[in-house]
Amino acid sequence: MAEVPVPLAPERLYRRTDPAALDFADTSGMARLPGLIHQPRAREAIGFGTCVGQAGFNIFAIGDAADRVRESVRLMLDEAALTRPGPPDWVYVDNFVDPRRPRALSLPAGRAPGFQKAVHDLIAELKAALPAVFESEDYQKRRAAVQQGIQAKGQAVFAALNEKAQEKGVAILRTPAGFTLAPVRDGKIVPPADFNAWLRDEQHAAQQAIESLEKDLEDTLRGMSRLEKETRDATQALERDTARFAMEHTVRQVKAAYEDLPGVLAHIDAMAADLLENIQLFVARQEAAADPAAIARLDSALERYEINVVVSQFDHGSDAPVVEELNPTLSNLVGRVEYLQSQGALVTNFGMIKAGALHRANGGTLLLDARALLSEPYSWSALKRALTRGEIVIEDVTRFVGLTATVSLEPDPIPLNIKIVLFGDRNLYYLLSSADPDLARHFKVLADFDDECERGVENEMMLARIIGGIAYAEGLKPLDRDAVGRAIEHAARLAEDQTRLTLRVDLLRDLLTEVSHWAGVAGRAVATRDDVEHAIAQQIARASRIRDRGREMILRDIALIDTSGARVGQINGLSVMSLGGFAFGKPSRITCGVRPGAGRIVDIEREVELGGPLHSKGVLILSGYLAGRYGQDTPISLNASLVFEQSYGGVDGDSASSTELYALLSAISEIPLRQDIAVTGSVNQHGIVQAIGGANDKIEGYFDICAARGLTGTQGVMIPASNAQHLMLRADVVAACAAGKFAIWPIETIDQGMALLTGHPMSERGPDGGWPEGSVNRAVAARLKKFLQVIKDAGGRPDELPRAAKP
Amino acid sequence: MSAPGFRRLILELGVGATGPSSPREAAAFAKSLGLELLAVFVEDEALLHASALPFSREIDPVTHRWRPLEPERLENEMRAAAAWARERFSTAAKEAGIPETFEIRRGDPGPLAAGLCVETDIVAVSPSRIGGATHGFQRLTATAQGSPAAVLWLPPNAAPRRGPIVAAAADAADPCIAAARQIAERIGEVLAVAMPRGGDYPVAGVSAEELAGALNDAGERMIALSRTGPFGEVAAELSARRGVPVLVLE
Structure with a gap:
């Protein structure tokens, strides 16, 4: 016969930290622990992933909280980066042959800004020097000589033509749009009236002379066009020669610093050649000096010679970069080409190419929040494309959606050598891995972070150092030993386990921040245990409006929960509500009704689609329990209905299945259940009570109702015995238990629970196969027998009775 | 003034x-x-x-x-x-x-x-x-x-510049010298006097080429000469060759 269980001793309700195990007075000066703490599996995975250089060995780090994973990974990657060489710098330069395709140049780490400055200075120097050269007496003389020589030819030709025309009595006249020929006499153009008065032969001769001179004039003008071109060519050649000579020394000086970089030297040569082709950009500066708009246009044209440093290690030392992109839009990831509006058009050039995270992290490591990455259109696909190609191609998002209405650039792709580390929660990883086969191709290394660790002296000390390190790093007030002890206990509560500690550093950091605040309010330089308690209480208080409203409904008897007396087929169940990261226990009345029937138990929650599958499973297990215990020799001839009273939301989980079984047995046996006890625990078909989650919240939820009504000394909570190790209850609950005003009973079997709830033993079958007098089992069996008889009296078989509803 | x-x-x-x-x-x-x-x-x-x-x-x-x-x-x-x-x-x-x-x-x-x-x-x-x-x-x-x-003969595409005012004189009594001096004083330049053949000129006068060569690297801002002197016929060509204005005085 199962004995009535004994309440748990107060020391089993909460495990305090042993202050003697903490070898410090307070956390002042306690440095942050380096690297990953107590994450051997994840550490090994990340170490492996960062060492393997082959494609696809990128890392997906998962854990309970993405933020904690991110921080931990970052610490380790920063350490690893110290041992890896820095990647090269990258610049974009004008492709002087095809400006739409800017060229990418690589320079050794940190040298790009110097190159940029050298070229900028070169252009600035040429802007000052070349106009001076072209204004010099020497140049002017040479140009005048070149032009004069050619122009003199033209003048001579035209003068000869003029002389020939004069000999023939014809004059060359300038019209507004060209030239014409007309007869001349006595040095004057012959007026039409005079010409008409001439003899026909004279007129004919004049016309013939003009016709023949027209041909000469045409030839002369053609010759003049050639001379014009000859003049331009000669002038340009002179300009180029002059400029080449003027530039030679300066350009050579710039090249001298990059003799080890053939690509850079080739660019400088190309730039110098282009400068000579466009020397007017410098020459015209003097003429445009008084016109700011013209100078701006010339300066704008000279921007083609500048260097766009896309990424440089100049400011980052010689270590491999570790970059985190918090907003991985497509353009933030692969870079973008920006535009300027100019007279209604969008214009761009290589100088408006902006680096993305892939550029900045190239040669190192890029951390990305998987959820943020997947939330951005095109980013995940673009990342995969970059990894597949092994190069960064700047992609314009407007092209994807067909919005591009302007000519854009196609910059040279930049070779990609990078380690990508995605971090996120486990569910996301599992979802993505099932939906996208490319994940396994590109992220071969899984770093799975443990969320908890064993609680022992060593790990308590480890956590104490984490706490001290956080306080130090965040500039918070140090904590004394007791305060640290309380924070460790809170870590166990967060782990929902006396024997484990959470590794959710993010939650501890939040707590410590509040602790520091409250210590400051209290005027303490070092935070104490009271500050920790206060901070925890404040955290709860801020989030507990819904919980308090629920309690108020119960205390005002709007939500019906009895905390005294006994009822048939009625019991106090316990559930946990989790809202916005705050969880609390909520008592619920569960009732059961029975009648003769075909042996089915109706889950009303399920019928109205408020019950989840796990809850339905728990209810169905009850049928198995009944059949196993009472249906061995006779059919189970009842229908039962179970309901969470006043429950208007969804119910899931099987943690109420033992509770429902108690209500069912009470309803069948008509033996009342104590209402001063609340129950939680799942049950299997053999009546063994099994562990559930949220035991602490559930106990505290019921305790608060009882305490508000006044503790009677008989009240308490039945929990699965296997949950006793998870208890980290509030101090007031523990104190009430220690004072005998409240009790926590560890329950192993339904028999134990029924004995406690009814005061009647369940009992084993006697030698005659029957149940002992006064036992719950006997009462259940007798009632079932009655139901069977009712059915038989009605002339039917139990399995032929109409069903109330399908399960 | x-x-x-x-x-x-x-x-x-x-x-x-x-x-x-x-x-x-x-x-x-x-x-x-x-x-x-x-x-x-x-x-x-x-x-x-x-x-x-x-x-x-x-x-x-x-x-x-x-x-x-x-x-x-x-x-x-x-x-x-x-x-x-x-x-x-x-x-x-x-x-x-x-x-x-x-x-x-x-x-x-x-x-x-x-x-x-x-x-x-x-x-x-x-x-x-x-x-x-x-x-x-x-x-x-x-x-x-x-x-x-x-x-005043203006050359095509001349760039403004500073320099002496050159009087291309037939001899020391050439009135263009006085005019050039006044112009030089007025615009803050110095006066330079050029007499290519020291007063010994052929009847046909001096060619623009010769006169331009005689000025050599004077770096002048303007040339003044007398219309009736030996250079009166070459002003246009001289202006083009030297790239500076040439003022032909009565």
């Missing part, structure tokens, strides 16, 4: 100032000497006569295509040319910061210009390579040379 006794610069814009930068150079010159600036656009009457001849046609110097020279169209194009010349001239005067006067007249450019000129005037002319040989330009320059005014 103007120097040397000049009061006005006259720029003929119809046939006389064909160089693209001549209005600006003329305005700068006028400002430096404190002269009034008058621009005259002469609608060449001879051209209008020529257009009335039945066989007259004109050639476009760019496309080398011929088309009939129609009087009505010619009138329109002359008005357009005058408007454009006025705009160029006005812009140049504003840049120089001097007041300007612009007139449009119709007639023979030579007599018209001669009728305008007095001793205290300077007539600025700027031949282009091909415009210099045209009937109108030759009429203008011939008349200007014969007028009491001085003639």
